[in-house]
Amino acid sequence: MDVKEQKLYAALLTEIRDELEKEIRREQEGVEYPTAGDSMDVAEFHLNQAVRSELHNRYESLYHKVVGALERLRDGTYGQCVQCGREIAEKRLRVVPWADLCTACQQASDEKAA
Numbered sequence: 001m002d003v004k005e006q007k008l009y010a011a012l013l014t015e016i017r018d019e020l021e022k023e024i025r026r027e028q029e030g031v032e033y034p035t036a037g038d039s040m041d042v043a044e045f046h047l048n049q050a051v052r053s054e055l056h057n058r059y060e061s062l063y064h065k066v067v068g069a070l071e072r073l074r075d076g077t078y079g080q081c082v083q084c085g086r087e088i089a090e091k092r093l094r095v096v097p098w099a100d101l102c103t104a105c106q107q108a109s110d111e112k113a114a
């Protein structure tokens, strides 16, 4: 990967990271427990909380991946699989710029998780 491409990915990943930071902060601020003893409100609140925490987990895990990718850009190891060291296909990085595993290692890890 040449310097020009690295800069493009760095700019893209920085933008994604900033957006995620905003989302995570907004979620943390937006939590309000219903004051009245209305059971419907409480049920709805808990449902919203569940959805929110699910979203939050997703944002958090993506955030860590993006931060990790930015670190690898700085180290000069960006675009390499962290497991086998092979180059991650350009095609894959375009879709998943924070990818830290090549397609083969990702598949193996998905199968283990399933």
Ligand SMILES: [Zn+2]
Pocket: 081, 082, 083, 084, 085, 086, 101, 102, 103, 104, 105, 106
């Ligand atoms: Zn690999």
